[in-house]
Amino acid sequence: MFLKTFGWSFGVTAIALALALVYGGPQALILCLILGILEISLSFDNAVVNARILERMNPFWQKMFLSVGVIIAVFGMRVLFPLLIVGVTAKLNPVEAVNLALQKGDPDTPGTYGYLLHEAHPQIAAFGGIFLLMLFLDFIFEDRDIKWIKALEVPLARMGKLEGASMVTGLAALAAAGFLSGEKQGIVLLSGLMGMVTYLLVNGLGNLFDVDQDGDVDYDDASTALHTGPSGAAKLAGKAAFMLFLYLEVIDASFSFDGVIGAFAITSDPIIIALGLGLIGAMFVRSLTVYLVRQGTLDEFEYLDHGAHWAIGSLAVILLVTITVPVNEVVTGLIGVVFIGAAFAGSVARNRKAAAAAQPEERQPISAVNN
Template sequence: MSMKTFTWSFVVAAVGLVLGYLYGGPTGLAVVAILAVLEISLSFDNAVVNATVLARMAPFWQKLFLTVGIAIAVFGMRLLFPLIVVGVTAHLSPAEAVRLALEKGDPDTAGTYGYLLNDAHPAIAAFGGMFLLMLFLDFVFGEREIHWLSWLERPLVRIGKLDQLSAVVALIVLCAAAYGLAPEDKTATVLVSGVLGLVSFVLVNGLGELFNVDEGDDDGDGDGQQRSGVAGPALAVGKAAFFLFLYLEFLDASFSFDGVVGAFAITSDPVIIAIGLGIGAMFIRSLTVFLVKKGTLSEYVYLEHGALWAIGALATLLLLTMKYEVPEVVIGLIGVGFIAAALISSILRNRSIMRDATAAPAEADRGEASDEPAFTESR
């Protein structure tokens, strides 16, 4: 099943590497491979978080995530999005933005495509940072049965009972970032972009939950449930699944912002960047589906916690990059560190449960043996 899940990823990788070679020769091939490996290694937390959402969707929408979704991820976020950002911020026509991109100018030279995209980074970081921060805050302030870092998560859940605390904290962080981290001429832009990121999260997440509830209560055609004949949680279909799908695309966009901008440190060619990051995005989506099919998140219950804490770290680092240069490898290692720690904690928890389950019958047997003399009449 694992190879079948990753089949299209290997196909896309092969096609992408060939295109990289045809477009840029051996150098193009090498850079595409480097970008693909970087995208995969830095996005494990993305896959885990996406899997928690994808597990709530019907199989049709899971397949759509790998088909239409990957087209949006590659052509939309890795190719068209940078062009749109450069066009809007530099007041260029679409044709002029494309021409500028294909010139492959030095990102350190004013007026080049890479320079303009980097100039727009504070606004991009504010939008993506607020979207991811809201996701993290909703998690740490929300009620749940299982806690990983109990000493920290339980107090956060208690104070999270304050209404709209996530939005309040996010807005305070946004103001601090706008006035403490953003360049002086970008303060207003950062504030507007951050608010748009927050509003986007509230709308997309809220609409998904709204339609999920509405369809789940429908007694007519049962659109709110997956009719598989197997007992289990209802899977979202229809409008609820559509908004969950949209939510996933926003998540992917927020995760990819720093990767797209950071890729210009390796190459200034937007075509090579789109191919390399697109290969990585395809593997991450296949990994997401693999996690859902294998039931990994239910088996290793702390993985979701680790991924969300990694997202909180990523949101913070995105905001810090408005003023400080944070290497991609640092961002990736922090995410991998949280995931690895959560996985190890999950394994230890599972072993502890198995030991307790094994020890219980033995203790019961010893108890029965010790009770036998009590029923023997004393002489």
């Protein structure tokens, strides 16, 4: 099971490292490996959230996530997105943006590719930070039967009863980020609002084609099919799965913002960044996502969902903070690992406690017979 799921990732990693070695020698290989590890460490929470969405799709759309989704993640976010940002910021056409990227250059030197992308960081961080913050708020403001950090999640669930609590909180966070961003206040506010609009749009479209708790498709359309998986859970197909696929890709793109920007603290070479973040990082994130789905890990360790969303909330805050104050990439990478690790440990303890509580009940009939 493990090799079947991660086999392609290990194979692609070997190819990426070989290409890096041929391209720039041992130093490029080491940098490529570091970037791959950075992306994987940043994306544990991403994989958990992806898995929760992906488990609702049928096998066809899960394969689409591993094929078409990889192309979007590698070339769309790790290659084309930085070029687009630099092109818009510097008012360059696509050819000029590519030429500038291939020239590499020091990120601290004005006019270089890395410098221009760094200059665009405030609007990228505002967009991604608000998008992820809204995702976190919608989760944490919902009153759930299972709660992990009860001291925080119980009062937050009460706050969520206020109509539009997520919107109010998100706008307040954006206003604070804009107030502290100085001369870039206008572009930060605009980018943050675009992040919020994007979230509301993709979330609204997802709900339009959603499935309720009884397994009924809310959208009455003959092209929206419903399949049942081995566990008996409803699996989406057709338009419903397509909209969830789009939602998944937007979420995945938002998670990649910090990795793309942080990569330039390690190297400004776009080829090495594409190999490390794109081929290695993106492939492992997808394999980990599919592994979590096929193993049923999220149902077995029920706090993982909570840990992932707390990591998302922390990442959103960090992105908004980095608009004005630099934050070390190590902090960004470790915070997701810490939350996921703590949630996993809490889930194990919860399962053991539940198993211990169930044992006397299982033994009771046997005792009754002996008596």
